Amino acid sequence: MSGSIQSVERAAAILRLLGGGERRMGLTDIASTLGLAKATAHGILRTLQQEGFVEQDAATGRYQLGAELLRLGNSYLDIHDLRARALVWTDDLARSSGESVHLGVPHQGGVLVVHHVFRPDDSRQVVEVGAMQPLHSSAMGKALAAFDPVVRTQLLAADRPRFTARTVTGRRDVEDLLEVVREQGWASDLEESWEGLASVASPVHDRRGVAVGAVGVTGAVERVRESRDGAVRPALVAAVRDCARAVTRDLGGGRFRIN
Amino acid sequence: MSGSIQSVERAAAILRLLGGGERRMGLTDIASTLGLAKATAHGILRTLQQEGFVEQDAATGRYQLGAELLRLGNSYLDIHDLRARALVWTDDLARSSGESVHLGVPHQGGVLVVHHVFRPDDSRQVVEVGAMQPLHSSAMGKALAAFDPVVRTQLLAADRPRFTARTVTGRRDVEDLLEVVREQGWASDLEESWEGLASVASPVHDRRGVAVGAVGVTGAVERVRESRDGAVRPALVAAVRDCARAVTRDLGGGRFRIN
DNA sequence: GCGACCGGTCGACAATGCTGAACGGCATCG
DNA sequence: CGATGCCGTTCAGCATTGTCGACCGGTCGC
Numbered sequence: 247m248s249g250s251i252q253s254v255e256r257a258a259a260i261l262r263l264l265g266g267g268e269r270r271m272g273l274t275d276i277a278s279t280l281g282l283a284k285a286t287a288h289g290i291l292r293t294l295q296q297e298g299f300v301e302q303d304a305a306t307g308r309y310q311l312g313a314e315l316l317r318l319g320n321s322y323l324d325i326h327d328l329r330a331r332a333l334v335w336t337d338d339l340a341r342s343s344g345e346s347v348h349l350g351v352p353h354q355g356g357v358l359v360v361h362h363v364f365r366p367d368d369s370r371q372v373v374e375v376g377a378m379q380p381l382h383s384s385a386m387g388k389a390l391a392a393f394d395p396v397v398r399t400q401l402l403a404a405d406r407p408r409f410t411a412r413t414v415t416g417r418r419d420v421e422d423l424l425e426v427v428r429e430q431g432w433a434s435d436l437e438e439s440w441e442g443l444a445s446v447a448s449p450v451h452d453r454r455g456v457a458v459g460a461v462g463v464t465g466a467v468e469r470v471r472e473s474r475d476g477a478v479r480p481a482l483v484a485a486v487r488d489c490a491r492a493v494t495r496d497l498g499g500g501r502f503r504i505n
Numbered sequence: 506m507s508g509s510i511q512s513v514e515r516a517a518a519i520l521r522l523l524g525g526g527e528r529r530m531g532l533t534d535i536a537s538t539l540g541l542a543k544a545t546a547h548g549i550l551r552t553l554q555q556e557g558f559v560e561q562d563a564a565t566g567r568y569q570l571g572a573e574l575l576r577l578g579n580s581y582l583d584i585h586d587l588r589a590r591a592l593v594w595t596d597d598l599a600r601s602s603g604e605s606v607h608l609g610v611p612h613q614g615g616v617l618v619v620h621h622v623f624r625p626d627d628s629r630q631v632v633e634v635g636a637m638q639p640l641h642s643s644a645m646g647k648a649l650a651a652f653d654p655v656v657r658t659q660l661l662a663a664d665r666p667r668f669t670a671r672t673v674t675g676r677r678d679v680e681d682l683l684e685v686v687r688e689q690g691w692a693s694d695l696e697e698s699w700e701g702l703a704s705v706a707s708p709v710h711d712r713r714g715v716a717v718g719a720v721g722v723t724g725a726v727e728r729v730r731e732s733r734d735g736a737v738r739p740a741l742v743a744a745v746r747d748c749a750r751a752v753t754r755d756l757g758g759g760r761f762r763i764n
Numbered sequence: 765g766c767g768a769c770c771g772g773t774c775g776a777c778a779a780t781g782c783t784g785a786a787c788g789g790c791a792t793c794g
Numbered sequence: 795c796g797a798t799g800c801c802g803t804t805c806a807g808c809a810t811t812g813t814c815g816a817c818c819g820g821t822c823g824c
Binding site for chain 1: 769771772
């Protein structure tokens with residue numbers, strides 16, 4: 247029986263449902279959305295609640311995600327090998343570039359941010375660790391898709407929503423873009439995800455040469471580009487690629503690889 | 506049948522096992538630790554892996570926590586009402602106190618950090634969101650235990666490991682300490698958890714008056730205390746209590762409550 | 765105060781997942 | 795270099811376990 251455990255699968259579906267979209271959901275909602283009997287959903291929810299993965303609002307009886315997920319998510323970060331090795335390099339990159347630095351890994355058709363170094367000034371910033379970035383419009387996403395065939399397939403298969411006027415959505419256009427990224431070894435995002443924000447990213451490879459993550463800097467488009475509508479600042483590109491190369495080397499891979 | 510779903514319970518146990526202690530575990534280890542048949546553990550692990558909650562090292566075959574947990578943990582933060590309301594106040598507290606600020610909620614016999622504002626200088630700091638603090642030796646833990654009977658019971662029931670020479674471990678001592686905290690409305694941690702670090706914390710109450718969280722500042726003991734072996738800086742205590750009171754008020758509760 | 769809705773419960777059925785044993789690959793050790 | 799253990803994985807049969815539909819009791823809104 248190489249199938250999956252049904253109840254665990256359903257529990258995961260419930261968690262995913264609670265994690266995306268509505269903040270709180272009622273039992274009936276959850277059950278009907280997933281096509282389950284109310285009693286079935288209730289049993290799973292009761293167990294998840296008991297384990298801390300789900301909490302129930304005492305007043306309204308509605309369900310939401312639980313604190314245990316935050317704790318375990320943090321444990322995941324402790325485990326993360328790539329992240330541990332990248333810590334020191336990304337710190338340096340943030341200092342030298344003066345911009346905030348992200349480390350992302352491919353996850354479920356997107357890029358999951360596993361590390362985030364704040365821009366080294368006193369401005370108010372929010373932690374983005376645990377957040378997702380789109381594959382088709384983020385620098386890290388394109389860097390990963392260009393070097394990992396699996397991610398590339400995901401990118402081409404999924405729909406690519408338009409976030410700004412500069413978002414590239416056409417399949418042909420995306421494919422050409424990835425070709426360029428593969429040739430030059432780095433990717434950019436010039437106001438393709440958010441107005442006014444630009445990023446530069448480069449992939450990190452493990453010892454077998456597969457792209458396991460990407461390092462990127464993000465900042466105001468005025469600081470990332472040389473001039474209005476100009477090219478990305480070469481020094482920034484060099485710094486990002488240096489960082490990505492350093493992490494790759496640290497992972498024990500890429501001795502013979504160029505990125 | 507008010508029991509729990511067995512397989513979901515076991516899946517949660519596996520996740521908790523992977524989250525605490527060993528970074529990676531083999532199937533046999535996991536199964537024997539939890540008293541499960543290998544095949545049973547394998548089925549659950551396969552499902553968890555498929556859902557992204559667990560990852561398997563391709564080389565060694567060992568299992569570790571998966572990225573989906575980080576994503577969901579982040580979603581939990583988005584949901585968190587207390588955290589959302591506290592954001593602006595904790596920012597102000599960090600600025601005015603010049604120290605790093607934490608917001609914690611009681612969770613599984615400890616304090617789970619749900620928000621963390623960096624000390625407003627350029628020093629290198631790591632995000633502690635998702636980390637746990639002990640009830641008996643942290644300022645937030647004591648603040649929560651003093652005002653929430655459930656947490657208080659947990660604190661008295663659990664064993665209280667000694668972290669430094671100043672950690673209070675005796676049951677009688679802890680009870681007296683909590684009494685003082687309840688009277689004065691705030692708690693401190695003077696090198697009881699880590700050498701050189703001190704904290705001050707005050708509880709946040711919801712509209713029904715129960716302590717749902719705690720706000721605390723943490724810094725070098727030399728900056729928190731007025732003098733060597735002196736009292737905690739009154740201005741710092743006032744700032745923390747102001748912040749906690751503000752959040753409580755924001756939650757719609759505590760109009761008649763003093764903390 | 766009536767109705768509709770919601771969360772929760774109950775008991776029966778059978779589908780589901782658990783169990784013990786056996787397989788194949790890998791590394792180690794003799 | 796073959797034997798031996800260890801480990802992750804698979805298999806098939808059995809009964810435990812979770813699922814289902816119908817049924818409560820409370821609450822909100824009309």
